[in-house]
Amino acid sequence: MEIVLVSLFNGLVYGMLLFMLASGLTLIFSMMGVLNFAHASIYMIGAYLAFTVSRFVGFFPALIIAPLLCALIGAAIEVWGLRRVHHNGHIAELLFTFGLVFIVQRSVQMIWGMLPMAYRVPPSLDFSLFTIYGANFPAYRGFMLLVSVGMLVATWLLLKKTRIGLVIQAALTHPQMASALGHNVPRVFTIVFAGGCLLAGLAGVIGGNYQTTEPGMAESMGPIVFVVVVFGGLGSLAGCFVASILMGLIMTFAVVINTSMLDLLRPLGITVTGDNLFTEILTVPVARIGALLPFAMMIIILSFRPRGLMGTRDT
């Protein structure tokens, strides 16, 4: 029982972290048609900046400063990079963001080194929130949940209740028309790109000490975020949210489930024995293939719903 509760909570925390990354990526993707490979790199920059900034001014100011720096970096990338290669089509844009991944990776290694950073949970949040069935809930995870829910509400309000949100929604489906009505769509693109990078940076700040701040963190996070975006469906924030939470839960639960396919078949009276590949596959415990599950899920959903869970468009 406690395993279920603890995993549920952890899955939720991880899912919200994924959503913070994926929501920005899906907004950028559906509006500009750019699959930003470097999105997880901004997440990594956020974590490293938070580590460095928090050494000087403490964790909480860093929680604000690092994401803002990421937003500035994002705006610079859009204005001086993406906008220039935009005229050469989507392939050029893809290659540009793909190149950024390596540049960020090497720069981070050059500045901070190859080893993991000692980016730790701040002492003021380093206690047990409550104990249930003998298991401790770290307060920091509660804090992460709080920050991500706050960010979710803020983003939702911005999109649904403000004029700039209205223009963003319009530009999501018909950028040319929005522009012909007098809205500065290139500026909207910059705002969305910077906003997406702000969210990715924030995810880096609160995720960097939850996981590990090291040069490989972008590489390990990137594919999962893509899976979430594709699974949820392009252009749908709601789909993205459902997909994030689902992936968070699946990946967390998969780690603790020790049953194999064979164990599930046994109550049905099916037993397989023998020393062959088939038996081998069936006896692998779920925990060992946990990391594969998101990709398997993506393949399954794409075979039945090519547009993803709640996607509204193809590209």
Next chain:
Amino acid sequence: MILEVRDLHAYYGQSHILHGVAMDVNDGEIVSLLGRNGVGRSTACKSIMGLVTAQGTVKFKGKDIAGLRPDQVAHCGIGYVPEDRQIFPTLTVRQNLELGLKRSGTFGRWNFDDVFALFPNLKARQDTSAGVLSGGEQQMLTMCRTLMGDPDLMLIDEPTEGLAPKLVEQVGELLAEIARRGVSVLLVEQKLAIALKISSRLYVMGHGRIVFEGTPGDLGANSAVRKEWLEV
């Protein structure tokens, strides 16, 4: 003269679409741009609007607007109603109209009440998603949305395409009302009858050029032009 177009050339990749188009729209005038499908009428509108890169001179109220971004052209006072309507389907009818405003809460010749008085249907459905409106309602919405931005010149591309005869009549009435309020109109049309009825002057396009220019009376009398460039 509110709009002056001279020697306008436009290309899609390798293909040369506009071959030196020249036309004028005077203040408060409805001018129709006729021609068969694919002769470049829509491209001419898009080029004026800045949605398609083009070479040539486009002067609006005496100011050179060639090469400006679409939003800058819109802020000069040109409104554009595309052929494919391009309503924002996920937003409500009212939000669509709201997006026509260049600044929130700033109204010109048209406000929500004017639009709703003209089209009570839009008022009744103002809180529904625009995507579920009928084709006719979407056409009204897309024209009203552009009107909310208070343009001095409207470029309207095939507003009656695919509409029932009764709705075509309604579009005609709206165009007349637009002109009554002092807005000039450049109307791309396929239906000769409506164009002859409401326009003060007409242009006929063929193969990316203007092949005829005159009044409805001139065109009515010139069966050779009608036969060669308009009739199917």
